[in-house]
Amino acid sequence: MYTSPVREAILGLKAYVPGKSIAEIKEKYGLTQVIKMASNENPLGTSPLVCEAVQRAAASSFRYPQGGNPRLTAALGRWHKVAPERIVVGNGSDEIIDLLLRVLLVPGKHSLACFSPCFSIYPIQGHICGVEVRRQPLREDFSFDFEALLSLVDDSTRLVFVTTPDNPSGYCPPRAEVEHLAAELARRAPDCLLVVDEAYMDFVEDGEADERQSSLLAGGCLPDNVAILRTFSKSWGLAGLRLGYAVLPEALAQYCWRARLPFSVNLLAEEAGLAALEDMAFREATLRTVREGRQYLSRELAAAGCTVWPSAANFVMFRLPEGAEASACVDALLRGGLIIRPLNSYDLPQHLRVSVGTPEENARFISLLRDFLGESR
Numbered sequence: 001m002y003t004s005p006v007r008e009a010i011l012g013l014k015a016y017v018p019g020k021s022i023a024e025i026k027e028k029y030g031l032t033q034v035i036k037m038a039s040n041e042n043p044l045g046t047s048p049l050v051c052e053a054v055q056r057a058a059a060s061s062f063r064y065p066q067g068g069n070p071r072l073t074a075a076l077g078r079w080h081k082v083a084p085e086r087i088v089v090g091n092g093s094d095e096i097i098d099l100l101l102r103v104l105l106v107p108g109k110h111s112l113a114c115f116s117p118c119f120s121i122y123p124i125q126g127h128i129c130g131v132e133v134r135r136q137p138l139r140e141d142f143s144f145d146f147e148a149l150l151s152l153v154d155d156s157t158r159l160v161f162v163t164t165p166d167n168p169s170g171y172c173p174p175r176a177e178v179e180h181l182a183a184e185l186a187r188r189a190p191d192c193l194l195v196v197d198e199a200y201m202d203f204v205e206d207g208e209a210d211e212r213q214s215s216l217l218a219g220g221c222l223p224d225n226v227a228i229l230r231t232f233s234k235s236w237g238l239a240g241l242r243l244g245y246a247v248l249p250e251a252l253a254q255y256c257w258r259a260r261l262p263f264s265v266n267l268l269a270e271e272a273g274l275a276a277l278e279d280m281a282f283r284e285a286t287l288r289t290v291r292e293g294r295q296y297l298s299r300e301l302a303a304a305g306c307t308v309w310p311s312a313a314n315f316v317m318f319r320l321p322e323g324a325e326a327s328a329c330v331d332a333l334l335r336g337g338l339i340i341r342p343l344n345s346y347d348l349p350q351h352l353r354v355s356v357g358t359p360e361e362n363a364r365f366i367s368l369l370r371d372f373l374g375e376s377r
Helices: 022-029 048-058 070-080 093-104 121-128 146-150 175-188 208-214 250-259 267-276 280-303 326-335 359-376
Strands: 087-090 111-116 132-137 157-163 193-197 226-231 244-247 315-319 341-343 348-355
Touching (some): 022 326, 070 267, 093 157, 093 193, 093 250, 111 121, 121 132, 326 348
Parallel strands (some): 111 132, 111 157
Antiparallel strands (some): 087 244, 341 348
């Protein structure tokens, strides 16, 4: 009889924990309306131009997409002012994280380094790929100790992951500090690639000027030992279509294309990405909504007595006033038809994260939170 003899690395694996869905909360609590502010999705939904493009392309769903997605890589090259040969697109940036691990790291021989807590896909995919995962705790204020991170790097280390702005705190270091990290890594470990995940970089304050001060990609800083990840899931509103990309050293990009599963970016996702890049009005409305909503949430959470961490992303991390339990708060919000993200999977059981919603959703969250805090006193 077949006994499912899975690899040892899989036996103890902790799976990625997604946010709760609207459908499951409706069913569990018998609700007709549920607001989701848990998964850092676009508060305005999807661009009308994208919806039209997907509808037009739907009749061609029986066709395979063009191999290599050349129209999309060319459009992304123009958007970021880089050679399209440096761009690899994937089924979400998760696929590209997995690709880099499988292309660059040998199981049982190599290691990766990242912070703790961090986006859990880095350590999860590292364990799946059978490589050593080394983790450096964040400072108490959730800022990055890059020198301590570098201390984890040796001749076996092939990847170092940094998310900026970070998840779950929203902390964003100055671009100069990330440049210095790349330079030090090149000096100490020439075979190691720094992977800078800029999934939330669009949301830094005040637009292009601040983005250039924070982003290697927007600032035109592309060291030879750096890979930059971006996604269409956040500001572009395409989380459900799974579309991400990386700007890589050109030679590495070609190897990733060889290793990538064929057609992993489906035809509808490609058309959606192309249309999204054309809708600047929707993008600007999204960024304005997020920046204004982030200020509102931070201000109102602080006024309610919560500890609030500064965020450059489309979410805010906070801790309730002393005496109020995070798990009880999450349950109370769910009963009121609103989903936020508990951070137990980040080993932060008393911290919570709320995604920025529409003005109406933000106000509903604050109202429900104040009701809970009033009852818990």
